[in-house]
Amino acid sequence: MKKNNPFIAIVAITIFATIGCKKSSEPAIAKSKLETSGLAYMKLTQGKYMIYKDSASGDLDSVVVTNSSIKELYSPSFTYNVLGFPATFPAYYYESFTLILTKYSGMMQSEWFNGSTTPPIFYNNIVNDSFPVELGEPDKAIAFSNFNNRLISFLVVEGKTYTQVFEYTWNTPNKKTTYYWAKTVGIIKRVVTISGIAKTQTLLRNN
Numbered sequence: 001m002k003k004n005n006p007f008i009a010i011v012a013i014t015i016f017a018t019i020g021c022k023k024s025s026e027p028a029i030a031k032s033k034l035e036t037s038g039l040a041y042m043k044l045t046q047g048k049y050m051i052y053k054d055s056a057s058g059d060l061d062s063v064v065v066t067n068s069s070i071k072e073l074y075s076p077s078f079t080y081n082v083l084g085f086p087a088t089f090p091a092y093y094y095e096s097f098t099l100i101l102t103k104y105s106g107m108m109q110s111e112w113f114n115g116s117t118t119p120p121i122f123y124n125n126i127v128n129d130s131f132p133v134e135l136g137e138p139d140k141a142i143a144f145s146n147f148n149n150r151l152i153s154f155l156v157v158e159g160k161t162y163t164q165v166f167e168y169t170w171n172t173p174n175k176k177t178t179y180y181w182a183k184t185v186g187i188i189k190r191v192v193t194i195s196g197i198a199k200t201q202t203l204l205r206n207n
Helices: 006-021
Strands: 030-034 049-054 060-075 078-082 085-089 092-105 108-117 128-131 134-136 142-145 150-157 160-171 175-182 186-194 197-206
Touching: 049 186, 060 108, 092 186, 108 142, 142 160, 142 175, 150 175, 150 186
Parallel strands: 030 092, 030 128
Antiparallel strands: 049 060, 049 197, 060 092, 078 085, 092 108, 108 134, 134 142, 150 160, 160 175, 175 186, 186 197
16 A cells, blocks of 8 residues: 655645745735715715705705715726826725715605715825715716815804804806705705806705
Protein backbone atom coordinates (compact mmCIF):
# COMPACT_ATOMS: atom_id res chain seq x y z
CA MET A 1 0.00 0.00 0.00
CA LYS A 2 1.41 3.39 -1.07
CA LYS A 3 1.75 5.94 1.73
CA ASN A 4 1.14 9.64 1.20
CA ASN A 5 4.17 11.87 1.53
CA PRO A 6 3.47 14.28 4.46
CA PHE A 7 5.94 16.83 3.06
CA ILE A 8 4.02 17.08 -0.23
CA ALA A 9 0.76 17.48 1.67
CA ILE A 10 2.19 20.32 3.75
CA VAL A 11 3.53 22.11 0.64
CA ALA A 12 0.16 21.78 -1.09
CA ILE A 13 -1.69 23.20 1.90
CA THR A 14 0.75 26.11 2.09
CA ILE A 15 0.29 26.93 -1.61
CA PHE A 16 -3.50 26.89 -1.40
CA ALA A 17 -3.41 28.99 1.77
CA THR A 18 -1.14 31.53 0.09
CA ILE A 19 -3.44 31.80 -2.94
CA GLY A 20 -6.51 32.09 -0.75
CA CYS A 21 -5.01 34.86 1.37
CA LYS A 22 -3.49 36.82 -1.51
CA LYS A 23 -4.79 40.39 -1.57
CA SER A 24 -6.64 41.47 -4.67
CA SER A 25 -4.83 43.92 -6.93
CA GLU A 26 -8.17 45.53 -7.79
CA PRO A 27 -8.52 49.04 -6.33
CA ALA A 28 -11.00 49.59 -3.54
CA ILE A 29 -14.33 51.05 -4.67
CA ALA A 30 -15.33 54.36 -3.14
CA LYS A 31 -18.65 54.89 -1.46
CA SER A 32 -20.11 58.38 -1.48
CA LYS A 33 -22.66 58.93 1.28
CA LEU A 34 -25.04 61.86 1.55
CA GLU A 35 -24.59 64.30 4.40
CA THR A 36 -26.82 63.43 7.31
CA SER A 37 -27.17 67.13 8.18
CA GLY A 38 -28.88 67.79 4.84
CA LEU A 39 -30.99 64.63 4.92
CA ALA A 40 -32.34 65.65 8.33
CA TYR A 41 -34.44 68.31 6.56
CA MET A 42 -36.06 66.02 4.02
CA LYS A 43 -35.89 62.38 5.09
CA LEU A 44 -39.46 62.03 6.32
CA THR A 45 -41.53 59.11 7.52
CA GLN A 46 -43.51 57.55 4.70
CA GLY A 47 -47.23 58.08 5.31
CA LYS A 48 -46.68 61.39 7.12
CA TYR A 49 -49.28 63.97 6.10
CA MET A 50 -49.17 67.74 5.80
CA ILE A 51 -51.86 70.34 5.15
CA TYR A 52 -50.71 73.34 3.09
CA LYS A 53 -52.66 76.58 2.69
CA ASP A 54 -52.69 78.86 -0.33
CA SER A 55 -52.11 82.33 1.12
CA ALA A 56 -54.14 84.05 -1.60
CA SER A 57 -57.20 81.81 -1.98
CA GLY A 58 -57.16 80.02 1.37
CA ASP A 59 -57.45 76.67 -0.43
CA LEU A 60 -55.98 73.69 1.42
CA ASP A 61 -53.83 70.90 -0.04
CA SER A 62 -53.79 67.52 1.72
CA VAL A 63 -50.32 66.10 1.08
CA VAL A 64 -48.86 62.71 2.03
CA VAL A 65 -45.24 61.47 1.94
CA THR A 66 -45.44 58.59 -0.53
CA ASN A 67 -41.69 58.09 -1.03
CA SER A 68 -38.77 59.05 1.19
CA SER A 69 -36.00 56.59 0.50
CA ILE A 70 -32.26 56.15 0.04
CA LYS A 71 -30.73 53.64 -2.33
CA GLU A 72 -27.18 52.84 -3.35
CA LEU A 73 -26.29 53.20 -7.03
CA TYR A 74 -23.19 52.28 -9.03
CA SER A 75 -21.18 54.48 -11.36
CA PRO A 76 -18.65 52.65 -13.58
CA SER A 77 -15.16 53.99 -14.21
CA PHE A 78 -14.77 56.44 -17.10
CA THR A 79 -12.21 58.65 -18.83
CA TYR A 80 -12.75 62.37 -19.25
CA ASN A 81 -10.63 65.07 -20.84
CA VAL A 82 -9.54 67.64 -18.28
CA LEU A 83 -7.93 70.69 -19.92
CA GLY A 84 -7.06 68.56 -22.93
CA PHE A 85 -5.55 65.70 -20.91
CA PRO A 86 -7.38 62.39 -20.42
CA ALA A 87 -8.05 61.50 -16.80
CA THR A 88 -9.52 58.19 -15.65
CA PHE A 89 -11.92 58.16 -12.74
CA PRO A 90 -12.53 54.92 -10.86
CA ALA A 91 -15.86 53.24 -10.34
CA TYR A 92 -17.77 54.14 -7.20
CA TYR A 93 -21.01 53.63 -5.35
CA TYR A 94 -23.12 56.59 -4.28
CA GLU A 95 -26.27 57.19 -2.28
CA SER A 96 -29.35 58.59 -3.97
CA PHE A 97 -32.31 60.05 -2.10
CA THR A 98 -35.86 60.53 -3.40
CA LEU A 99 -38.70 62.50 -1.83
CA ILE A 100 -42.20 62.41 -3.33
CA LEU A 101 -45.14 64.23 -1.79
CA THR A 102 -48.56 63.36 -3.19
CA LYS A 103 -51.62 65.60 -3.08
CA TYR A 104 -54.98 63.92 -2.47
CA SER A 105 -58.31 65.50 -3.43
CA GLY A 106 -61.19 63.06 -2.99
CA MET A 107 -60.43 60.10 -5.26
CA MET A 108 -57.91 62.12 -7.27
CA GLN A 109 -54.18 62.33 -6.58
CA SER A 110 -51.31 64.30 -8.10
CA GLU A 111 -47.68 65.07 -7.40
CA TRP A 112 -47.22 68.02 -5.06
CA PHE A 113 -43.44 67.66 -4.93
CA ASN A 114 -40.93 65.32 -6.57
CA GLY A 115 -37.24 65.63 -5.81
CA SER A 116 -34.16 63.42 -6.04
CA THR A 117 -30.49 64.03 -5.33
CA THR A 118 -27.91 64.55 -8.04
CA PRO A 119 -24.96 62.11 -8.10
CA PRO A 120 -21.41 63.26 -7.31
CA ILE A 121 -19.15 63.86 -10.32
CA PHE A 122 -15.50 62.80 -10.65
CA TYR A 123 -15.54 61.12 -7.25
CA ASN A 124 -12.13 59.47 -6.72
CA ASN A 125 -11.50 59.34 -2.98
CA ILE A 126 -11.49 55.77 -1.67
CA VAL A 127 -13.22 56.71 1.56
CA ASN A 128 -16.68 56.74 3.10
CA ASP A 129 -17.34 60.40 2.60
CA SER A 130 -20.27 62.76 3.12
CA PHE A 131 -21.54 64.28 -0.14
CA PRO A 132 -23.58 67.51 0.05
CA VAL A 133 -27.28 67.06 -0.58
CA GLU A 134 -28.66 68.71 -3.72
CA LEU A 135 -32.32 67.94 -4.35
CA GLY A 136 -33.49 68.49 -7.92
CA GLU A 137 -36.99 68.46 -9.40
CA PRO A 138 -37.97 66.85 -12.74
CA ASP A 139 -37.78 70.22 -14.54
CA LYS A 140 -34.14 70.54 -13.38
CA ALA A 141 -34.99 73.15 -10.76
CA ILE A 142 -33.11 72.81 -7.47
CA ALA A 143 -35.20 72.76 -4.31
CA PHE A 144 -32.46 72.24 -1.72
CA SER A 145 -28.69 72.50 -1.88
CA ASN A 146 -25.95 72.40 0.73
CA PHE A 147 -23.73 74.15 -1.82
CA ASN A 148 -25.67 77.41 -1.79
CA ASN A 149 -28.33 78.16 0.80
CA ARG A 150 -29.34 80.60 3.50
CA LEU A 151 -29.80 79.37 7.04
CA ILE A 152 -32.44 81.35 8.92
CA SER A 153 -32.22 81.21 12.72
CA PHE A 154 -36.00 81.21 13.07
CA LEU A 155 -39.09 81.64 10.90
CA VAL A 156 -42.75 81.91 11.92
CA VAL A 157 -45.17 80.08 9.60
CA GLU A 158 -48.88 79.94 10.38
CA GLY A 159 -48.25 80.92 13.98
CA LYS A 160 -45.59 78.26 14.58
CA THR A 161 -41.90 79.09 15.08
CA TYR A 162 -39.32 76.95 13.30
CA THR A 163 -35.60 77.21 14.00
CA GLN A 164 -32.56 76.65 11.77
CA VAL A 165 -34.62 76.94 8.58
CA PHE A 166 -32.95 76.30 5.21
CA GLU A 167 -33.99 78.75 2.48
CA TYR A 168 -33.17 78.03 -1.15
CA THR A 169 -34.16 79.99 -4.27
CA TRP A 170 -33.96 78.76 -7.86
CA ASN A 171 -34.28 81.29 -10.69
CA THR A 172 -35.03 80.80 -14.38
CA PRO A 173 -36.12 83.48 -16.91
CA ASN A 174 -39.81 82.59 -16.44
CA LYS A 175 -39.98 81.03 -13.01
CA LYS A 176 -38.64 81.63 -9.53
CA THR A 177 -39.12 79.13 -6.70
CA THR A 178 -38.16 79.57 -3.05
CA TYR A 179 -38.34 76.72 -0.56
CA TYR A 180 -38.14 76.89 3.21
CA TRP A 181 -37.20 73.64 4.97
CA ALA A 182 -37.39 72.75 8.68
CA LYS A 183 -35.50 69.84 10.19
CA THR A 184 -37.55 66.60 10.41
CA VAL A 185 -40.60 68.52 9.13
CA GLY A 186 -39.73 69.11 5.47
CA ILE A 187 -41.15 71.97 3.42
CA ILE A 188 -42.82 74.58 5.62
CA LYS A 189 -43.23 77.22 2.92
CA ARG A 190 -43.03 77.34 -0.87
CA VAL A 191 -43.25 80.45 -3.04
CA VAL A 192 -43.56 79.96 -6.82
CA THR A 193 -43.46 83.07 -9.03
CA ILE A 194 -44.39 82.70 -12.70
CA SER A 195 -44.49 85.75 -14.98
CA GLY A 196 -44.49 88.03 -11.94
CA ILE A 197 -47.41 86.29 -10.22
CA ALA A 198 -46.48 84.63 -6.90
CA LYS A 199 -48.24 81.68 -5.30
CA THR A 200 -47.36 81.04 -1.66
CA GLN A 201 -48.16 77.79 0.15
CA THR A 202 -47.54 77.45 3.88
CA LEU A 203 -47.63 74.47 6.20
CA LEU A 204 -50.78 74.73 8.30
CA ARG A 205 -50.44 71.48 10.25
CA ASN A 206 -48.86 68.04 10.07
CA ASN A 207 -48.69 64.80 12.03
